[in-house]
Amino acid sequence: MKRLLFLALTALLFGLFVLAMWQDTHREWTHEQHRFLKTLEPHERRGLSGGIKQVIISELHRVDRCTTCHLAIDRPQLALAEQPFTAHPGKFLEWHPVEQFGCTVCHGGQGLATDVAAAHGDVPDWEEPLLRGPLVQASCRQCHGNLETIEAFAPQLVKGRRLFLAKGCYGCHAIKDFGQMVSQDLTEVGSKSYQLIEADFEMMAPPHDRIRWFMRKLKNPRMLNPGVRPEQLPPGEEEVYPSAMPNFGLSDDEIQALSVYLLSLTVSNPPASYVTPAHPEPTPIFTSLIEQGKAVFEKNGCAACHGIEGRGGRRNWNAGLRGEVPPLVSVKAYYGNEVESLKSLIRYGRQPIPRADPTRPRPSLYMPAWKGRISEEELDALVAYLFSLSEHLEPPPASPAPIVENAPPLKEN
Ligand code: HEC
Ligand code: HEC
Ligand code: HEC
Ligand code: HEC
Ligand code: HEC
Known part of the structure; x- marks a missing residue:
């Protein structure tokens, strides 16, 4: 009886071993490699062979086996073969040689994997999908x-x-x-x-x-x-x-x-x-204080809240009269004689914003503080630009895309 069991187990183990061998030699990639290599003329095949290919790039902590299938990626003379056997487009691999860069540093995917879906990152829980195009x-x-x-x-x-x-x-x-x-x-x-x-x-x-x-x-x-x-909530929430x-x-x-x-x-x-380090971008030259102020306004993103050229229109629920961030076209009228308080408002911001309807939550957007982000010299230019905005009221908006506010309006005051 024992002997029979032993024989059965041995047979099972042998079976599993044969199966493992078979799988190993019949992986997706071996099949693809053989198919491709057979299509080549002897002179084209020179230097190409089957088996798993890998590039170890220890400096980038990467091991890439992509060339197991993308076997001819650095052979422009084979560019007419079909995927995965085409040559790489452009001169990218001349500038970034495979032995030094591998593939995943640019393309993502899973360097070690040797079947298509896994290598291309199309598997659950792999957070670096293949980057194409x-x-x-x-x-x-x-x-x-x-x-x-x-x-x-x-x-x-x-x-x-x-x-x-x-x-x-x-x-x-x-x-x-x-x-x-x-x-x-x-x-x-x-x-x-x-x-x-x-x-x-x-x-x-x-x-x-x-x-x-x-x-x-x-x-x-x-x-x-x-x-x-x-109306989607129980009362009181x-x-x-x-x-x-x-x-x-x-x-x-x-x-x-x-x-x-x-x-x-x-x-x-x-x-x-x-790394090719960044050299500093040239300092722009402005022909007027207003032009310099405009650049300060744009690079800091004031328009995101106050609209292009300060024309307003940006939603801020439960703020002010219209539930919007205020436009800046009348800054001169309000602050023309109070430049210091305008500067101070920009330096220190304003937060929190009062609620128009005290029963509803606070407005989400507030005026951030810009001290330390905008220099005093830039601030002077910014004020000159803000004062100039009232002159821009006519003609109406020219080029930039209109702001689309297409969500259904909430209860307004
Ligand atoms: C097991 C074989 C195999 C491996 C390993 C493999 N690929 Fe592929 N690759 C293919 C096949 C087959 C295609 C064509 C089908 C497709 O686009 O998915 C392809 C296509 C691509 C494309 C082109 C897609 C397009 O839009 O034309 C890119 C890019 C690519 N692979 C990058 C990689 C990178 C990077 C790796 C390594 C992480 C890798 N591949 C590993 C088989 C493989
Ligand atoms: C892992 C780092 C790395 C990545 C990622 C990378 N590059 Fe490069 N690239 C380099 C290095 C290093 C050089 C060589 C620079 C030199 O010789 O001064 C280079 C050279 C180049 C060159 C040639 C520049 C020349 O000297 O004329 C071009 C063009 C280029 N890369 C474009 C790209 C593009 C486009 C991408 C993204 C698709 C990219 N590189 C991704 C590091 C990288
Ligand atoms: C320096 C970054 C960089 C590296 C390294 C790199 N590639 Fe690319 N690869 C690109 C760019 C950029 C494209 C062009 C995408 C486009 O515009 O269609 C591209 C395109 C491709 C394509 C698509 C070809 C086609 O005809 O659409 C394949 C396949 C590919 N790469 C595979 C690889 C493989 C395999 C490696 C490693 C041997 C590799 N790449 C290394 C940047 C890189
Ligand atoms: C995140 C949104 C946001 C950004 C970005 C923003 N602001 Fe404001 N700003 C507000 C809000 C909200 C108010 C209204 C404050 C209040 O109700 O008192 C305001 C008020 C102002 C006022 C006073 C307007 C008035 O009528 O009293 C000025 C001037 C102003 N901001 C200038 C700027 C400048 C200049 C920038 C860029 C450096 C900027 N803001 C960036 C949200 C923003
Ligand atoms: C007026 C303020 C404001 C501006 C301007 C703004 N965003 Fe956002 N953004 C938010 C808020 C608030 C969130 C938080 C998530 C939400 O409410 O959608 C967010 C979330 C995001 C997120 C998701 C970040 C994460 O980690 O979850 C991205 C990405 C993003 N914004 C990109 C942009 C881009 C790109 C622009 C410019 C085209 C932009 N945002 C302009 C307010 C803004």
């Missing part, structure tokens, strides 16, 4: 200090950064040590853990990743944060206002560019030999 540009910022110098190869990234400035995102968000903290610091939002985004993911159709999350947020911030209206982030009415292309830029906001510190 223009999304790859999100990687360049970790090493290239001056993005303008690589603009031709990373146009979406550079465009996204310009939009971030132009739309006034810095008025509410900080990146490193620039910008306000009215809302989240975005320094590392490009690697924000999926766990922290879970609540938002639950409101989105899959697949769930950061890029789709950014796009959704930028398309309409209130979609993911619609607030809780008083406080309503929650929808997202205080404005809907900027962005085009799809602008949304993509901004999302690539947001995705690039990560803190990775590649060793110095991998």
